[in-house]
Amino acid sequence: MFNHNYFIALKSIWRKEINRFLRIWVQTLVPPVITMSLYFVIFGNLIGARIGEMNGFDYMSFIVPGLIMMSVITNSYSNVASSFFSAKFQRNVEELLVAPVPNYVIILGYIGGGVTRGLMVGFMVTCVSLFFVDLQIFNIFVLILSVICTSILFSIGGLLNAIFAKTFDDISIIPTFVLTPLTYLGGVFYSINLLPDFWQAVSHFNPVFYMINAFRYGFLGIADVSLIWSFSVIIAFIVALYTLVAVLLSKGIGIRS
Template sequence: MTTHAQWVAFYTIVIKEILRFSRIWKQTILPATITTTLYFLIFGQLIGSAIGEMDGIAYHNFIVPGLIMMSVISNAYGNTVASFFSSKFHGHIEELIVSPVPNYIILLGFMGGGIARGLAVGLAVTLVTFFFTDLSIHNGFITISIVVLTAALFSLFGILNGLFAKNFDDISIVPNFVLMPLSYLG
């Protein structure tokens, strides 16, 4: 398979994934944004007003990066695990596997879709937080790099879980026993 054909295959898988979550944005992007906004209002405004400032930093400014990363992580993971498992469940993944597309291109395509959804939700949450706080980014390159790499890592975790899941109940193990406790401990 030529390099150009590999790029076309990668681009096609990524666009398919982006269109999949974009078509149902009311189920993928909007709820995550509203949930994080509620977290911010409850923990940032109500509890934050009781805590006050610490070393000159307001509590709501302190929790905003964590809330953004929580939404990026959960959506990057959720996109790939749902997409990969449903492709496996419905038999679509066999079409990709028997095609001449290398396995790493398939993996990178699904991962690219997870990264795109994580970044889309992260951007939406960031835009909402600008209404409530004076969030400032000190180093844009490092911030974007960390967000993209984190989304890539959790997209890969989603693919792994989707690969080994036998039924729909198995894909909820990681969010319930890993991601949710991390959000409370982090």
């Protein structure tokens, strides 16, 4: 059941989340754009020119989709992780817990905030990339669907991290030791066809690989694995993580004593 009151509650959480990251835009919106600009300059212009083509495209065109996706992933994740953990730390999560808001509305509200920031950063990085490369779009539908699904998935991931986190260190450990390696090894900078067979097989266990694969298809029309398989993996992860988060919140784990 999704009554009108829940819709107002959802809008309130979503708006609050957007206000939060806009209020601190110097911390939330500017750094990823600067970091990605450096990637474009160094990997694209300086080193990329020496690398030559990758899967039939110049190296810059090949890495741009991966870099955009990388910024979407890290920003969706860190927005929800830091916002929800701060709400726990300052105890203002209690504002939501005492109110007649079902857990799924809380989850959707935080996902909304994470997706909005992820897409906003992704859009800004895309705009910056236009200074370095003549971007083409092969399939806009696949492109939009893959970026939204990825953003949703990593927003839920950030929420899961925040639920378990007890200190601010806990919300930086996962991005540093799990998220960054998965992203770098997910084919942002290379096609997995370049890897030996064993490491190609290992890459298939990396969910980020499927997201970058689908997103790159939307831009360039090339894919290392089939789109149906990529979206199936992404949606399976979304369902699994959402279910886990919903169960944890209903039991009050990490939020109620």
